Amino acid sequence: MTIVAPAVSERHAPELPAHRDGNVLRWLTAYTASMAGDSVYYIALSWAAVRTGTxxxxxxxxxxxxxxxxxxxLGGxxxxxRFGPRRVVIGSDAVRCAAVLAVAGLLYVTRPGLWPLALLGLVFGAVDAVFMPAIGALPARLTARGQLARVQGMRGLAIRFASITGAPLGGLAVAIGGAAAAFAAAGLLIAVSVPLLITVRVREPGVDGRADRVDPADRADRADRADRASLAQRVDSADRVGPESRAESAGPADRAAPAGLADAADRAAPADRADATDPSPADRGSARRDLTDGLRYIRRHRVLAPLMLAIAxxxxxFVGPLNVGLTLLADExxxxxxxxxxxLAGFGTGAGAVSLLLTxxxxxxxxxxxxxxxxxxGSVAIGALAFAPSVLVAVGTALLVGLLAGLSGALCGALLQTQTEPACLxxxxxxxxxxxxxxxxLSMPLSAAAIGAWGTGPVFVVSAVVCGLGGVVALCAKDLRRAELPR
Known part of the structure; x- marks a missing residue:
């Protein structure tokens, strides 16, 4: 008797590594171009503001x-x-591109003063408030959960590359054609991202298509979440009331279910359908309820709650010593x-090496x-930086800070991506x-004032203690300490 092996279906196909996935690479290219445009934009804005006003x-x-x-x-x-991260990212980049190119054209034909620069800054800040949460929520809809840590590494490399290339490109544009040319270059770089993002396909969040390869503990956890989502949807559809009344009538597991999870769990759509996971207008509750449920979801999550405190x-x-503090230390x-x-180069090299390792x-x-x-x-290395006897020792210490801070930052980001339900990302x-x-x-002006009063050594030590408390929180929180990235 001849035995014919069953064909390997797409459902059981091997997981495609993110760095070989054309869909992820298109998103990464778009993200890199957008971040490089940001770097050029800030140089152009700084130059134009200094040349125009006091x-x-x-x-x-x-x-x-x-x-x-x-x-x-938070509203972003x-x-x-509510509307899907891919759609929001495309719209955000389109608005940023149009605003920057409009100011570039205005600077070419006239000298309008500071008001268009201030208006551009306000527009950029408002759009960033929507763009940043969306760009953080998008990777979970591009690849499998097991690839999200690798995507974090790829994103880190993209940020380093954009910083390295964007700064000299902005300076060159200013030298050739002034602020108008630099704004035009920034707008064109951001414009590159829009058509690439349009070609990016998104999948149903949380659906990897490989249920047989999930660890038993992870499978049980997903089943429990699905049960909570189904029950939450039945309660919500039977009696649409405010979140307080619904929380009073639901059990503990029911109250922990995040807003939008039931909708995402019940909708099945093709993986390559753009924004297939977006809820319909009829399924959306109030924006305030969505925000409240999201904050409640974080507060009750055994990993995310301590993780947010550790990150904070x-x-x-970290921010104070490595920005204003380092400048004052070098001057001292x-x-x-x-x-x-x-x-700074030592720090960037260390952080880039960790991103490459994760990739x-x-x-x-x-x-x-x-x-x-x-x-x-890393906190110990930050404190030691203030006592480096020479530039060479300081560079070596900064390299260590970059390695450790880059490692902790990348792992915290990957845990945030994999522990959060995609509907709440x-x-x-x-x-x-x-x-x-x-x-x-806000720690930067405080660090500068404290260094002026007590010197760099004590301030760096206090900053190191604050940073180290984040590690203590992570070690003391059992669920966070035992958290693993998916395979």
Whole structure:
């Protein structure tokens, strides 16, 4: 008797690595072009503001985008989850491109003063508040869960490449044609991302198509989440009431189900259908309820809640010393601008090496524990940086800081991506972005004032302690400490 082996269906096809997936690579190219355009934009905005107004006025123009970004970030997460991250990213890049090119054209024909620059900063900040949560929620709809750590590494490499190429390109554009040429170059780079994003296909979130390759514990966890989602949908459809009344009538597991999860679980759509996972208008509740449910989801999640606290403490202890603190340290030690540049290069090299490692390996075991230890070791290196006796030692220390901070940051980002239900990723990314981009920068003026009063050594040590507390939180939270990246 002849036995014919069954054909391997697409459902059981081997997982395609993200760095070989053309769909992911198109998204990565678009993201890199957009980030390079951002780098050129900030150089153009800085140059135009300094040449047009006083130093204080230029500072206000440069800070204009931070206000709407911080105020609207949480709302941007709701928009990303409600309308689909791919659609939001495309719209955001189109608006940014149009705004930058409009200012470039205005600067070519006239000298309008500071008002268009301030308006552009406000527009950019408002759009960033929507763009950042959407770009964080998109990878989960492009590839399988097991590839999300690799995507984090690829994204880190893209950010490093955009910074390295964007800064000199912006300077060259300013040297050739002034701020107008630099704004035009920024707009064209952002424009490159739009057609690429249009060709990117999204899949049903959380559907890898390989149920037979899921670990038993993970399969049980998914089944439990699916049961909660189904029950939440039945309760919601039977009696559409406010979140408070629904929470009172539901059980503990029911209350933990995030908004939008039931809709995403019940809708089955082709993997290559654009924004196939977007809820219909009839299925959407109020934006306030979506935001409230997203915050409640984070607060009750055994991994995400301590992870957010660890990220916040790490950023608060890291941003000040590695920005304003390093500049003051180089001036105090007489290293000069070149010495500070070498120290920053050491940091960038370390962070880039970690991104490359994740890109090639795709997964590191014991992610939660490794992230906690990396935060603790990185905090010690941050404190030691203030006591480096020479530029060479400072560069080596900065290289170590970059390796450890890059490792902890990449693993925290990968855990955030894999632990969050895809239907909530926009809101979760918004909260993380608000901590990193809204609260952490507040430490810079505080660090500068403290260094002026007590010197670099004590301030760097205090910053290291704050950063190290993030590692302590990660180690003390059992579920976060034991968290693993999917295979």
């Amino acid at each position: 130093p204080s006025q230029a500072g206000l123009v440069l800070a204009a985008g931070a206000v709407p970004r911080a105020l609207l970030m 997460g709701v928009i990303a989850d 403490l790490g950023d608060l202890g 030690r007489g290293w000069g601008a070149s010495g500070m540049g070498w120290v 090639l390996r795709g997964r590191l075991p014991h992610a939660g524990r490794v992230a906690a230890y990396a935060i603790l070791a 926009g809101r979760v990314t918004a909260v993380s972005g608000l901590v990193s981009l809204g609260f952490a920068p």
